[in-house]
């Protein structure tokens with residue numbers, strides 16, 4: 001009730017000089033609008049940067065097989081294959097910080113399509129979940145299925161660079177490319193992802209079921225001494241005409257299983273190792289937790305006694321991500337500081353006009369005192385006027401800032417993000433600017449001597 | 458008990474080294490229901506005295522009883538409360554809020570009262586007062602749309618919003634032509650006679666002073682004449698005379 005009356009008095013006083021009130025608030029309007037716009041644009045770009053970092057795999061963990069060492073000579077990471085798809089399944093099931101996982105088998109052979117050829121850095125044998133882990137979508141077609149992985153189907157998904165180099169930008173769907181003489185049908189095309197943080201072209205990539213890569217492509221060359229897997233003969237492999245076109249590599253390594261052996265193992269035992277496991281962590285800040293969980297689990301699964309070194313290692317990309325996001329953070333802070341300075345300038349404008357207003361309304365103040373206003377009534381009245389001005393300016397600024405960031409989004413295609421905390425902050429800041437810069441003029445008004453004020457010309 | 462009693466009121470302004478004594482020992486008393494004219498040459502200290510009577514200023518020394526209460530010892534805020542409840546001011550230059558309707562002007566003092574009326578009550582009261590001063594049809598006019606006499610009547614209505622026992626008017630007709638002066642003075646007389654409001658008006662003009670029942674003359678910060686005439690005649694007779702005087706005019 002009282003508050004309502006005080007507000008009413010303030011609004012009436014402001015309305016009496018509507019033009020000046022409007023001009024006075026302009027500083028706050030602009031200040032608030034720029035704060036809102038800056039925060040929204042800043043957050044938008046920060047999110048965009050974070051997304052692109054994430055798309056490079058900032059929340060991914062790469063689990064590699066350990067190092068073989070012999071008499072103090074290390075053969076480098078991945079020289080012994082200790083990881084199995086079972087490890088992957090266990091990690092996914094038992095590490096809550098990991099929400100997606102894909103095993104990887106890497107080969108690096110030549111691709112041939114028609115009379116063209118191309119050697120991508122890696123051809124990955126994996127599972128469909130790889131796309132979830134990398135947060136990658138398909139531009140065309142579909143990813144191969146879990147069934148394809150089980151059956152070792154000869155299908156693949158290709159990246160944009162492959163489309164450009166092998167297919168001249170034409171749709172490769174349904175076409176067959178040969179990877180080391182094995183024909184793979186293209187079932188899907190990945191969207192463009194661009195270069196990775198280390199400058200590698202991420203689109204220069206072929207994905208295929210890991211079983212196919214392991215047993216049909218890599219199986220011929222990457223078998224190491226440690227490899228203990230036995231591969232059951234697959235009928236499709238035998239009728240593969242291309243493998244007969246280039247004889248030599250496929251034969252001799254394995255004994256051809258007899259019919260009795262095949263009958264004994266109706267479902268081929270695929271106890272196989274993979275090169276790497278790629279895990280996606282729920283959020284970036286969970287990475288250390290995930291690393292610890294995975295380490296514990298794998299040590300247990302691999303029966304590594306405490307004190308012995310791990311037979312695997314885990315790599316993350318947080319360092320790079322941190323650098324990138326700290327840059328955008330710095331930028332948003334700078335923008336925010338500039339916006340705050342404009343708010344302060346707006347506040348000084350308010351103070352200036354309020355001082356003029358106090359001088360101009362000296363007689364009014366004298367009169368109000370004569371009819372019984374106490375010093376604190378006068379103080380409160382002018383303070384409330386300043387705060388009302390600032391809040392109205394703040395609301396207008398918030399609306400204007402929103403509009404501004406919407407215009408920026410639609411015209412410049414910059415990403416922006418609505419920020420409720422920014423709106424609340426702008427509101428509070430404009431109110432405090434009103435209090436801070438309205439206080440001195442209001443105090444001055446309240447200190448007037450009623451007699452002098454009434455006599456003021 | 459008189460409404461106003463001053464006992465050896467002194468007011469000295471200190472201008473650097475020199476003291477400027479403006480009131481040099483003023484004693485007077487004014488009864489409830491009196492209408493008094495305060496006269497004197499320019500610079501004799503009338504406005505200074507009115508400021509003290511109106512609790513806008515404090516005397517340098519001396520005592521001031523208003524309605525039985527000692528005023529000279531009150532704090533700023535307490536004096537503001539007294540002004541709000543007990544004193545109405547009418548100024549020479551009207552002092553209305555610009556770009557504010559007559560009604561809002563009349564309502565203004567209510568926002569500083571301790572027991573605020575409801576909006577409806579306040580509105581009713583202001584309307585009644587404006588109608589009483591003959592501005593019932595001008596309530597939404599702003600000061601710039603009113604004549605000087607009408608503005609002064611708005612100011613009078615404003616001074617009465619709290620039903621004060623005391624009305625102080627410093628040269629209320631100073632900015633008015635003779636015709637509207639007479640109108641305004643008749644209004645004061647009317648208020649004094651019908652509602653028993655004590656009125657003190659400052660004037661240079663003997664004609665204006667003749668509307669009052671008593672004149673107090675000042676000269677160089679001292680009362681020359683008319684400080685307390687009820688000491689001369691006895692109180693009852695004086696009261697009867699005053700009441701009669703009001704009716705005669």
Ligand SMILES: Nc1ncnc2c1ncn2[C@@H]1O[C@H](COP(=O)(O)OP(=O)(O)OP(=O)(O)O)[C@@H](O)[C@H]1O
Nearest residue numbers: 470472477479497498499500501502503504505506
């Ligand atoms: N604030 C002040 N500081 C110093 N001297 C003052 C102050 N106010 C008034 N005076 C002096 O006090 C004296 C009386 O002033 P006051 O205003 O009371 O006169 P007045 O009787 O009202 O005159 P007028 O009829 O012209 O209005 C004047 O000489 C004036 O110069």
Ligand SMILES: [Mg+2]
Nearest residue numbers: 503504505627
């Ligand atoms: Mg004067």
